[in-house]
Every structure is written in structure tokens, then in C-alpha cells.
Amino acid sequence: MLELRSLTAGYDRRDPVVRDVSLTVAPGESVGLLGPSGCGKSTLARVAALLHRPDRGRVVIDGEPAHGWRHRAPAHGWRHRAPRAQRTAFGVVFQQPRLSADPRLTLTQLISEPLRATGRAAEAAETVRELARTVGLGEDLLGRRPHEVSDGQLQRACLARALVLRPRWLICDEMTAMLDASTTAALVTAVENYRADSGAGLLAVGHDKVLLERWCDRTVHWGELTRV
Amino acid sequence: MADAPPTSVADTPVVWRSAAGRSVVGARKPSRSTRAWRVWSSAAIVTAVVLAVLIVPPLVDLDEQAVHLADKLLPPSLEHPFGTDDVGRDLLLRCVYGLRVSLLVGVVAAVVATVIGTAVGALAAASGGWVDRVVMRLVDVFSSVPHLLLGIFIVAMFRPGVWPVVISVALTHWLSTARIVRAEVLSLRSRPYIDAAISGGASRWRVTVRHLLPGVLPQAGLAAVLMVPHAIWHESALSFLGLGLPTHQASLGTLVQSARSSLLAGDWWPTLFPGLFIIVPTLAIAGLAGAWRDRINPRRRSELML
Numbered sequence: 240m241l242e243l244r245s246l247t248a249g250y251d252r253r254d255p256v257v258r259d260v261s262l263t264v265a266p267g268e269s270v271g272l273l274g275p276s277g278c279g280k281s282t283l284a285r286v287a288a289l290l291h292r293p294d295r296g297r298v299v300i301d302g303e304p305a306h307g308w309r310h311r312a313p314a315h316g317w318r319h320r321a322p323r324a325q326r327t328a329f330g331v332v333f334q335q336p337r338l339s340a341d342p343r344l345t346l347t348q349l350i351s352e353p354l355r356a357t358g359r360a361a362e363a364a365e366t367v368r369e370l371a372r373t374v375g376l377g378e379d380l381l382g383r384r385p386h387e388v389s390d391g392q393l394q395r396a397c398l399a400r401a402l403v404l405r406p407r408w409l410i411c412d413e414m415t416a417m418l419d420a421s422t423t424a425a426l427v428t429a430v431e432n433y434r435a436d437s438g439a440g441l442l443a444v445g446h447d448k449v450l451l452e453r454w455c456d457r458t459v460h461w462g463e464l465t466r467v
Numbered sequence: 468m469a470d471a472p473p474t475s476v477a478d479t480p481v482v483w484r485s486a487a488g489r490s491v492v493g494a495r496k497p498s499r500s501t502r503a504w505r506v507w508s509s510a511a512i513v514t515a516v517v518l519a520v521l522i523v524p525p526l527v528d529l530d531e532q533a534v535h536l537a538d539k540l541l542p543p544s545l546e547h548p549f550g551t552d553d554v555g556r557d558l559l560l561r562c563v564y565g566l567r568v569s570l571l572v573g574v575v576a577a578v579v580a581t582v583i584g585t586a587v588g589a590l591a592a593a594s595g596g597w598v599d600r601v602v603m604r605l606v607d608v609f610s611s612v613p614h615l616l617l618g619i620f621i622v623a624m625f626r627p628g629v630w631p632v633v634i635s636v637a638l639t640h641w642l643s644t645a646r647i648v649r650a651e652v653l654s655l656r657s658r659p660y661i662d663a664a665i666s667g668g669a670s671r672w673r674v675t676v677r678h679l680l681p682g683v684l685p686q687a688g689l690a691a692v693l694m695v696p697h698a699i700w701h702e703s704a705l706s707f708l709g710l711g712l713p714t715h716q717a718s719l720g721t722l723v724q725s726a727r728s729s730l731l732a733g734d735w736w737p738t739l740f741p742g743l744f745i746i747v748p749t750l751a752i753a754g755l756a757g758a759w760r761d762r763i764n765p766r767r768r769s770e771l772m773l
Contacts (some may be wrong), residue, residue, distance in 0.1 A: 290662050327668040338661040341678050352677075353667030400667065 240265055241287070241408055241440055246296035248286045255294055256282045260464045262442075264408070269441035271451030274461030281334070285442045288329045289321040290345070300325060300408075301390040327357065330401030330439075334413035336393035340385040347381045350399045355403065370399040374429045378418065391422035398426055402433055411435070411443045415450065427454055502758070503748050509754030515609035516748045520567040530558055550736035553729050558722075558737060562744045565717040572629060572718075573699035576636035580698070581691035583637065584644025585683070591645070593675040601650060603649065606642050614639045619710055632705055636698045644690045652654045653681040670689060674723075685763055692756040698750035703745050719745045 241264040249255035256279035264270050272278040284289035286296060289305055294344040304407040305321050339347055350370060351363035371381060374395040385393055392412065401409065409430060415423040427450075434441060445451050451458050535555035543550045549558035609617070609662040618635040625631035655661065656679065664674050697718070705711035706720025714721050719741050726737030 285662070288666055290666060302565070323668045323670075329666055331663065331666045333659045333663065335659065339663050341660045341664070343681055352664065352669070356667055356669040356673050356677075394566055397663070400663065404667065 242299040244297050246293045248293040267438045269455040271455035271458035272444045272455045278461045280444045281412050284410050288331045288410045289326050313437045327404045328407045330406035330409045332398050332401045332411045332414045334416050336397050342385050345382055348394045349396055353404050375425050376383055391418050407439050409441045413445050505754050506667035506758045509751040512751035519563055523563050535760045552737045561717040565722050565745050568718040571697045572633050572702040573695045576633045576698040577691050577694040580640040581644050584641035585648045585687045588645040588648030592649040606645050610642045622710045630713045632702050636701045636743040648683050651686055652679050655679050655682045666749050696753045699749050
């Protein structure tokens, strides 16, 4: 159970972007969060993925509050405050694959980076090959760097990176906003296959109503969250 | 339409209007051929200098310290192309040896300064919070003291020699690199791929070493090369003031310093040639660094920023 309890967050304490929002994702459930551009849904996704410290409220993961936020830490350190086990429970896919890939790493390194960071480099080669097949990346692409592949191919690699640690929660922040229909379908299928296999929960953020309603068990409108 | 001469914005002089209302004609951006000529001549000079300082001392079996009082203060001739100094030592040989010392000091000091600056800048930016504030205020304090003064202070604590000069130059020149690196790291730190790395379980150390530092290496390398001329001038200044190398040891600064006495007697060569040896190679290195910077950041106006 992933619970976001009355979160208030933003980039200026006096004018928060997210005001008193609560949302719950049950294990294995997929929730679509719909909202217009600039309403704060990406900020909420970052808070849920423990990448942004909320001003008020808390994130509770399986009954256990996310650590490190109760101290009045300087605003900078928050991204490392949550312990590694909690951070890696989330797989995050961002909207812009170009910006979310380190331009110096090849796709293989990109996908296997979380394994290396958590001291599991030994299994990297095998896992990457398997994941590349799952997300539909050809073997010939794996040696290339981000600027040598298309946005769709890069987003597939970013999805593979999000899945490599087998997270219990997937957070897709406008994952398919920049992509064509077939790539969108392929990525959604890959996410669903992984969820069927692992029982992971999903929080999909977007503004494509048709897509999210077909993809997710239930969809929530941003307006409903903030009014309550 | 065929072969009309291209008239681009870059070819016309930039006209700025000053506060007084007069128009000021700025320097034209050098044309492509001028820039190419500059790069190639700089490269040729740097190559020649490096070859000279590397090859001449081991190959030529001459003692640059040998004194021939009979030959003192000879003007340039075929036997002594740069003339001789006031105790009859060959100036060409001493210039080459001096350049060798100055280059060694310049390169080592620039590398050490860049390493210190990169480490401090990355530490400040990656730690944030009070560490960042304290470290950067310390940098401000150090940069408020004139470099030369601080350098003299450091040199004065040791016996004269090459290494005190290296330490002095390195310890006074890392400040700007620290600022550059910190600014770069701060801008890289907010990119989504850093978020992705953190979400993937990367520790703070790993994020810094694996994702942030490789991103600032081009800037740090450029800063290092731009610092070499600076370090050479600094070494010359310290030696000229008598605080750097001991006077018998040839360095560009000590050569100019010991030539000062004969300059008023009308002997120009002991001052001119070491002076040229300070200016020409450092300008050539700066020219190469400027070309490199134009490659990294082509929109920036090309000018020597030393």
C-alpha cells in the first residue's frame, strides 16, 4: 500500500504547488492521475518517488513512513534522506528521455547503472539482455549512446532502467507524452507485463484521458484530489 | 545568384552605443582564416617549445651555468645567437633551460590547482547546505587577497627552489576553478538523470563521481590549460622578485631579473630574449586554449581571457 497523506509540496513554502493532496495506491493496483499541464501532478509524482521533500504530510509505504523527512533538514539534502531500500522500491520513468539519460553512458550502462549502484554488477549483463527484449530494444542499439537513438528507443531504455531493480511501485510521469502510438502501446504493454509478473503497483501521471482510462484500473482527476 | 560573396552578421563590426551616446566600434570577430592561422601558429610554437625543452638539455652537452668571464655581455652573433650575459653564459641555452623550469612549474602547478579546485567545487556543490556556504566563503576570503601577495607569503615559508614555487602558484590559483566547477555541478545536479540515478539507489558519492564530475571535466580541463600561462607568469614574477628560484638557476624570471643591471648600460639582449620567451609561448598556449574554448562553446565571443 502506497499512501500519500495530505501532502503539501512545492518550490516556495508560501505558494505550494500541491496543497493537501491524499492518494492511495493499493498493491497491484494501477492508478491514473489526470490533470492539465502545470497543475502540480509531476511534483506529486516526484514526492511519491521520494525525490522531493513535501512541506507537510507524509508518504507511507506499506504502513511505514518514508524516513528522513521529519527533521528540518536543509532543502538540499532531501533526495538522499530516504534510505536506499525505500528509494529503490520505486521505479520512475520521466517525461523527457533526453534529459533523464546521462549523455555519457551507453544504453547498456544506462540500464545496468542501478545494479552497479547497489553492488549487483555481476548480474548486469544477463539482466540487461533480458530486459532489452522485454521493452523491445534491439541488441544492436545497446552499445549506442543516447544521442545516437530516437526518443522512443531511449524511453524504452529508461523504462528498462526503471524495471531493473524490480521495484514494487512504478511511477510513470507522462511517460508517453512525446511518443507515437505504436511506441506508446509497446511501452504500456511492457509495463503491464511486468506488473502481471511482479504484482507491482502503478501510478501513471498524464493528460491523455483515453490512454489512462484504458490503461489503469481507476483514474483520478487532479480537480477531485484538491477539492476534497 | 551564383557565388555571391556571403555577407553574414559575423563579418560586420559590432557597433555599441556608449553611455555618452557615441558609437563605439567593437573588434570584428576574426575571420575563419585568421582563426585558423592563429591556431596553427600557436600549435607550431607550442610544439617547438615543448620539443626544445625536452630535447635540447639531454642532447646538447653544454653547461648552461658555465661562466666565461672573457666573453661577458657579447651582443648576439652566430656563435651566441642571443648573446651572453654579464658573466659570459650563453643566453640561448639559459633561455631554453629557463623555459624548461618555467613550463614545468606552470604545468604542474596548473594541474595541481585544477585538481584542488575541482575537488573543492564539487565538494561544495554536492554537499550543499552549510558545507557549501562555509567553503565558498573561504574561497571568497582567499580571492580577496592578491594572488601575488599570498604567493609571496607561501614561498617565504620555504627555502628557495622549484617546489615551493609550484606549491605557491597551485595554492593561489585553484579558486576560480572551484567556482567554475561548483556552478557547473549545481546546474547538472537538477537534471532529471540525477533524479533517475538517485531513484536507482546511487549514493551521494556515486552520483558525484559517476554522473556529476564527468560532466564538468571539459570545463575543468579547459581551465587547467588556461591556467598554464598564468602560472608561468606567476613563477616569473616570483623569481623576478628574488623569492622564487635561486639566482644561479635559470628561470625566465631570474634571467630578466639579473639582466636588469645591464639594461641601463645599453645592453638590450639579456632582457629582450628572456622577455620574449615569457610572452610568446604563453600567448601560444593561451591561443590554443582559446581555440578549444571556441570549440566547446562556439557562441561565446572569441577573445583571450587569461
